[in-house]
Amino acid sequence: MGFFNYVMRRFALALPTLFGVSVICFTLTYLLPGNPAMVKAGPFATPEHLAEMEHQMGLDRPFPEQYYRYVSGIFKGDLGESASTGRPVSQDFLQRLPATLELNLASLLIAIVIGLPLGVLSAVHRDTLIDHIGRVVGIMGVAMPSFLTGLLFVYVFFYMLNLAPSPLGRLGPGIEPPAHITGLYVIDSLLTGNWTTLRSSLNQLMLPAATLGLSAIAPVARMVRSTMLEILESDYIKAAWAAGLPRRTVIYRDALRNALIPVITISGIVFGFLMAGNAVVESVFSWPGIGNYAVTALLTKDSAPIQSFILFVAVTCVMVNLAVDIAYGLVDPRIRFS
Amino acid sequence: MTELLEISDLTVHFEINQGAIEAVDHINLTIRRGEVLGLVGESGSGKSVTSFAILRLIRPPGRVSGSVHFDGVDLGRLSEEEMRRMRGAKIAMVSQTPRTALNPLLTVGKQISRLLMVHAGLSPREADKKMLEMLRLVRIPAPEKRAKQYPHQLSGGMCQRIMIAMALATSPQLLLADEPTTGLDVSIAAKILDLLRELSAKTGAAIMLVTHDLGVVAEICDRVAVMHAGQVVECAPVRELFHNPAHPYTKALVRSIPRVDRDVVLEPIPGSVPSLVNPPSGCRYAGRCEWVMDRCRVARPTMIEAGPGHVVACYGFEERRGTC
Ligand SMILES: Nc1ncnc2c1ncn2[C@@H]1O[C@H](COP(=O)(O)OP(=O)(O)OP(=O)(O)O)[C@@H](O)[C@H]1O
Ligand SMILES: [Mg+2]
Numbered sequence: 081m082g083f084f085n086y087v088m089r090r091f092a093l094a095l096p097t098l099f100g101v102s103v104i105c106f107t108l109t110y111l112l113p114g115n116p117a118m119v120k121a122g123p124f125a126t127p128e129h130l131a132e133m134e135h136q137m138g139l140d141r142p143f144p145e146q147y148y149r150y151v152s153g154i155f156k157g158d159l160g161e162s163a164s165t166g167r168p169v170s171q172d173f174l175q176r177l178p179a180t181l182e183l184n185l186a187s188l189l190i191a192i193v194i195g196l197p198l199g200v201l202s203a204v205h206r207d208t209l210i211d212h213i214g215r216v217v218g219i220m221g222v223a224m225p226s227f228l229t230g231l232l233f234v235y236v237f238f239y240m241l242n243l244a245p246s247p248l249g250r251l252g253p254g255i256e257p258p259a260h261i262t263g264l265y266v267i268d269s270l271l272t273g274n275w276t277t278l279r280s281s282l283n284q285l286m287l288p289a290a291t292l293g294l295s296a297i298a299p300v301a302r303m304v305r306s307t308m309l310e311i312l313e314s315d316y317i318k319a320a321w322a323a324g325l326p327r328r329t330v331i332y333r334d335a336l337r338n339a340l341i342p343v344i345t346i347s348g349i350v351f352g353f354l355m356a357g358n359a360v361v362e363s364v365f366s367w368p369g370i371g372n373y374a375v376t377a378l379l380t381k382d383s384a385p386i387q388s389f390i391l392f393v394a395v396t397c398v399m400v401n402l403a404v405d406i407a408y409g410l411v412d413p414r415i416r417f418s
Numbered sequence: 419m420t421e422l423l424e425i426s427d428l429t430v431h432f433e434i435n436q437g438a439i440e441a442v443d444h445i446n447l448t449i450r451r452g453e454v455l456g457l458v459g460e461s462g463s464g465k466s467v468t469s470f471a472i473l474r475l476i477r478p479p480g481r482v483s484g485s486v487h488f489d490g491v492d493l494g495r496l497s498e499e500e501m502r503r504m505r506g507a508k509i510a511m512v513s514q515t516p517r518t519a520l521n522p523l524l525t526v527g528k529q530i531s532r533l534l535m536v537h538a539g540l541s542p543r544e545a546d547k548k549m550l551e552m553l554r555l556v557r558i559p560a561p562e563k564r565a566k567q568y569p570h571q572l573s574g575g576m577c578q579r580i581m582i583a584m585a586l587a588t589s590p591q592l593l594l595a596d597e598p599t600t601g602l603d604v605s606i607a608a609k610i611l612d613l614l615r616e617l618s619a620k621t622g623a624a625i626m627l628v629t630h631d632l633g634v635v636a637e638i639c640d641r642v643a644v645m646h647a648g649q650v651v652e653c654a655p656v657r658e659l660f661h662n663p664a665h666p667y668t669k670a671l672v673r674s675i676p677r678v679d680r681d682v683v684l685e686p687i688p689g690s691v692p693s694l695v696n697p698p699s700g701c702r703y704a705g706r707c708e709w710v711m712d713r714c715r716v717a718r719p720t721m722i723e724a725g726p727g728h729v730v731a732c733y734g735f736e737e738r739r740g741t742c
Contacts (some may be wrong), residue, residue, distance in 0.1 A: 315515045316520055321473075322511040325533070334523075337521060412522075413522070413568040414570045
């Protein structure tokens with residue numbers, strides 16, 4: 081009962097944030113230079129035609145009414161129309177979303193699989209060689225812009241060593257996508273036992289995921305390190321040493337388990353971080369996801385996709401944070417039982 | 419027969435940028451089997467550091483020298499693994515902070531029973547049985563229910579009982595109780611102290627009771643060691659210490675105990691604990707002492723006999739005794 085209330089409370093707290101996000105998103109495009117009616121009517125439209133167009137699109141209505149239409153449109157799944165593809169943005173989005181999810185999840189996995197142990201080791205062996213190496217790797221990962229790492233990876237692993245396939249999309253040439261179940265090629269081909277496709281999709285995924293993941297290793301490792309250090313200094317860890325518990329129990333059970341609670345939050349933050357960084361990486365690797373879509377839209381001043389992309393990233397962040405709060409409650413008895 | 423614990427010349431330094439914090443300075447102490455020794459001193463006098471040093475749990479930048487013999491065994495010579503098996507099994511600790519010293523993610527029952535599994539090699543079922551027995555022993559009502567709860571669901575007094583149950587579960591010979599009653603209200607504190615005394619009598623465990631409260635000492639200790647700024651200045655049986663304090667610091671401490679039978683104004687101890695960063699040689703109480711002489715600032719007084727089982731380190735006391 082307590083936990084259900086907790087979840088509902090978290091959910092209620094997310095609503096104002098979502099409202100704020102939608103207002104900001106809408107205001108941004110409202111204030112942005114450029115007239116969507118002009119884009120739609122074409123460069124040679126007469127002023128009368130333009131006014132007619134504005135009226136049709138509701139652009140001559142007061143701001144609150146426009147906002148209302150915009151929001152109710154979103155609830156009906158109407159995100160506007162892309163001027164360049166001529167299709168509803170929601171349709172384009174749905175089609176491209178799995179590609180982005182696959183890339184981001186793979187990157188998050190890489191960041192956690194490397195960053196978590198790195199952070200733990202750096203904390204346990206504080207100020208030793210391991211700690212310093214971890215710090216250098218972390219700084220490099222953050223300091224290198226993703227497009228540069230991406231290009232470097234392509235140059236070394238594709239061009240020089242020929243270990244990776246050409247950086248063009250999610251599957252090698254001539255490979256058929258697997259049957260659609262989740263839309264994530266790796267998972268779908270695993271589920272259907274389609275090994276050729278699995279191999280190809282993993283090959284294609286490798287470099288972009290490494291590029292994006294690399295930028296997130298440092299934040300993960302640093303945050304794990306600092307929470308772990310804090311916990312290693314806590315009273316209950318001191319008491320655990322004093323009670324003669326074996327070292328691996330103290331560090332890898334007691335301390336690490338307590339440190340994992342903040343790590344859940346970190347994953348949430350990092351996922352948001354990856355969402356933002358993914359546009360660049362998708363462009364470099366011609367990854368057919370929504371980041372790439374937004375970049376293309378930006379270059380062609382196609383406002384509906386841009387607006388939707390911002391909204392999407394923001395909503396994803398809010399949702400991920402909500403999920404994180406709930407996961408927190410599941411792991412931490414102090415929340416579960418209060 | 420050797421004493422249970424013999425501390426000789428134990429010194430703990432913490433290296434920091436400005437020099438070294440001399441938290442514990444050449445202290446000598448013995449604890450006999452089954453006795454309750456009080457270790458008294460103001461905050462920052464090095465009481466907790468001493469307990470941690472006994473367990474060999476001082477980590478860099480801390481440096482320890484001197485020796486600690488437990489039951490005739492030089493703890494400094496044990497391997498890390500041998501030392502670990504001592505901790506919690508033969509020498510247990512009850513912490514200053516009961517609430518935060520329990521792991522928030524484990525039920526209190528599990529925290530006790532896993533120690534029994536580690537140190538006594540019990541099976542999970544046996545450990546649980548013994549754990550419930552311990553909870554009953556420290557008078558936790560409804561132990562089956564409490565055992566399944568998490569630390570944050572229990573009161574401070576309850577947590578301290580859990581800590582005591584945990585410490586005594588493995589029948590240690592020595593219990594280092596670091597201010598076991600801080601943060602508890604008076605009546606609960608009294609109950610915890612009674613419990614400690616009773617259990618030590620029952621199990622034969624000796625206790626080193628760390629506290630800054632002489633009232634607590636009067637209640638349950640057999641002997642008292644008085645610590646000031648990292649040095650032990652006086653050590654005596656408890657009655658002797660209260661009736662014949664020899665060191666000016668002890669005298670001041672005794673005078674500052676609130677008493678119901680005497681209606682006197684409390685006298686605070688003048689001055690404060692001196693800085694432990696690169697402290698001067700000589701007596702560290704010199705700056706606050708009413709008896710201070712030139713030699714006090716130069717050399718450190720050694721322990722001399724002041725009565726039966728009563729030792730003190732004070733030049734002023736030496737001179738005065740000579741004259742009367
Ligand atoms: N890890 C450490 N690094 C540096 N200095 C330390 C460390 N641990 C303890 N000290 C110093 O050692 C001195 C003694 O501390 P200790 O905790 O033993 O005091 P205490 O007598 O237990 O006081 P209290 O009654 O407040 O618990 C203090 O001055 C403290 O600053
Ligand atoms: Mg202390």
